[in-house]
Structure formats: structure tokens, C-alpha cells
Amino acid sequence: MELPARPTLFDFHGVSMTKHFTDNWENTQNFKARPDDILIATYPKSGTTWVCYMLNLLYFGNMSPERQKSVTLNERVPFLELCAPPRPKGKDLADQLPTSPRLIKTHLPVQFVPKSFWEQRCRIVYVAHNSKDTVVSYYHFGRMNSLHPELGDWSTFLQDFMEGKMVFGSWYKHVNSWWEKKQTYSKLHYMVHLKERFSLPWRIEIDRLCSFLGLFPSAEEKEKVRAAVMFDNMKQNKMVNGSTVQIMNHDVSPFMRKGKVADWKNHFTVSQNERFDEDYKQKMKNPTLHFRTEV
Numbered sequence: 001m002e003l004p005a006r007p008t009l010f011d012f013h014g015v016s017m018t019k020h021f022t023d024n025w026e027n028t029q030n031f032k033a034r035p036d037d038i039l040i041a042t043y044p045k046s047g048t049t050w051v052c053y054m055l056n057l058l059y060f061g062n063m064s065p066e067r068q069k070s071v072t073l074n075e076r077v078p079f080l081e082l083c084a085p086p087r088p089k090g091k092d093l094a095d096q097l098p099t100s101p102r103l104i105k106t107h108l109p110v111q112f113v114p115k116s117f118w119e120q121r122c123r124i125v126y127v128a129h130n131s132k133d134t135v136v137s138y139y140h141f142g143r144m145n146s147l148h149p150e151l152g153d154w155s156t157f158l159q160d161f162m163e164g165k166m167v168f169g170s171w172y173k174h175v176n177s178w179w180e181k182k183q184t185y186s187k188l189h190y191m192v193h194l195k196e197r198f199s200l201p202w203r204i205e206i207d208r209l210c211s212f213l214g215l216f217p218s219a220e221e222k223e224k225v226r227a228a229v230m231f232d233n234m235k236q237n238k239m240v241n242g243s244t245v246q247i248m249n250h251d252v253s254p255f256m257r258k259g260k261v262a263d264w265k266n267h268f269t270v271s272q273n274e275r276f277d278e279d280y281k282q283k284m285k286n287p288t289l290h291f292r293t294e295v
């Protein structure tokens with residue numbers, strides 16, 4: 001299949017976007033959410049696939065083993081605002097989802113979320129990942145994904161990230177405004193991705209998530225989910241590892257790349273790190289929102 005030409009980034013109501021996420025705007029905004037829909041919201045490269053798969057297993061892992069083996073995660077959890085023909089539009093896939101509840105993914109900043117999600121008081125799971133690992137992951141993703149605009153070298157990309165010139169805009173504004181929303185919208189569960197993975201905190205994390213969702217899996221079911229969402233297992237799983245997505249070139253960089261915290265140390269120079277930290281302090285003034293960049 002011929003790869004599409006890379007799109008250009010433009011300002012869309014104050015947020016940098018590309019046509020692949022704005023072309024179906026009216027339809028997306030008019031999406032009719034149902035009260036039991038669950039929206040999974042993230043800034044790109046923050047653990048979206050991980051949490052989509054986790055929720056999918058928690059809800060449907062036992063019910064349909066066949067579906068787990070034959071339907072990709074992208075179809076099970078449609079990407080609401082995606083509009084990249086010839087692929088089906090995310091909004092249409094979400095409309096047609098046969099499951100209940102419907103799990104729907106978005107990268108939209110909070111102010112762009114279709115209003116029916118708020119009106120229907122839907123549960124929302126937001127996942128954020130520390131800025132340094134997010135920008136590294138986004139850089140490699142941009143290299144391998146032809147839906148992403150042309151990108152310069154690493155140092156240009158890092159500067160663009162600091163200035164919010166990324167698809168879906170500024171990471172700083174995204175994580176902060178979703179955090180603010182959580183203070184007034186009680187049906188929002190804000191998770192910090194992979195803060196401390198798969199040890200005791202994993203059990204606390206999954207128990208909190210299940211309690212928010214109103215689910216009560218047995219210890220055995222939770223263990224099954226824990227094992228399935230381990231990085232190495234997801235990397236091998238063709239239904240979740242992106243290997244069926246034709247616009248991605250995994251030879252350039254795999255979609256399931258490293259799955260580590262603190263890989264940024266292999267990319268940031270000392271001076272880039274100092275500049276980044278200085279800028280971060282100016283933009284992240286809320287002391288209640290804290291991310292770990294070390295394991």
C-alpha cells in the first residue's frame with residue numbers, strides 16, 4: 001500500500017492539529033455518547049494502548065476469547081477523532097461498536113471533548129505519562145508513522161514539544177487542564193502511567209481503577225490481566241502491537257518500542273535537560289500534579 005503524504009500541522013482553535021483529527025470535526029463533536037460509555041483519554045504516547053488493553057480485558061477478557069484473538073485493539077477501542085481514509089472513521093466505528101459498555105479512545109484536549117460525554121456523565125479514564133519519556137516516545141513514533149507531520153532532528157523536536165507544536169498541542173496544557181477538570185467532574189479517574197510498575201503499587205493501581213469502574217474481578221482475573229499487559233506480552237500480541245497498522249513502519253522504530261521509564265536519559269543532552277527543566281518549572285506550577293522521571 002502506498003503511504004499517504006505526511007500532513008502539515010496547523011493551529012486549530014489554539015491547538016496544533018493535523019487534518020486527520022479535524023476533518024470529521026462536526027460529526028465527532030455531535031457524537032452521541034451513552035451513559036455507560038467509557039472514554040479513555042490521553043496525550044499521545046502516554047500509555048494509551050496499555051490502558052485500552054487493560055480495560056478491554058477487565059470488561060471483556062472472559063467473555064469473548066475469540067474476539068481477543070481476531071479483532072485488533074484499534075477496532076475494539078476506536079479512536080474517536082481519527083479520520084484517515086481509506087480507514088473507517090473513528091466516530092463511525094464507535095457508533096457501530098457491538099459491546100456494552102463501549103470503550104472509546106481520544107487524544108483530545110479536555111476543551112474539545114464532545115459535549116454528550118459530559119451530559120451523559122460518562123466515566124472517563126485519563127492517563128498521563130511524564131513529559132520526558134513522552135517526548136522521546138513521540139519522537140520515535142513520529143519517525144515511523146506516516147500520519148505524523150514531517151519532523152526534524154531530535155533537538156528540533158524537543159524544542160517543538162516545549163513550544164506545544166505537536167499534534168494535539170501542548171503536553172503541559174493537556175495534562176494540566178485534564179487535572180483541573182478532575183477537580184470538578186467526579187467521574188474522571190486520573191492515572192499516572194507506569195509510575196511504579198507491576199509491584200505492590202500495581203495492585204493498588206488496578207484496585208483503584210476497578211473501584212472507579214465498579215468492577216470486582218477476582219484475584220485470579222486481576223493476575224491474568226497483569227500478565228497480559230506486561231510489555232513483553234503486549235509486544236508479542238499481534239492484536240495490540242500495531243503490526244497490522246499499515247501506515248506504521250516498524251523497521252524504523254517499533255510501535256512497542258522500549259516500554260521503560262527514564263529512557264529519556266539516552267536522548268537528552270545535559271544542556272537540553274537543564275533547559276527543559278527550567279522551562280518545565282515555569283509551565284508546571286501546580287504542586288498537586290507530580291510526575292516521576294526516574295524509576
Ligand code: A3P
Binds near residue numbers: 049
Ligand atoms: P516507548 O516508546 O517509550 O517504548 P501509547 O500507547 O500512548 O502510544 O504509548 C506508547 C508508549 O507506551 C510506548 O513507549 C510503548 O512502548 C509503551 N507501552 C505500551 N505498552 C506498554 C506496556 N504494557 N508496558 C510498558 N510500556 C508500554
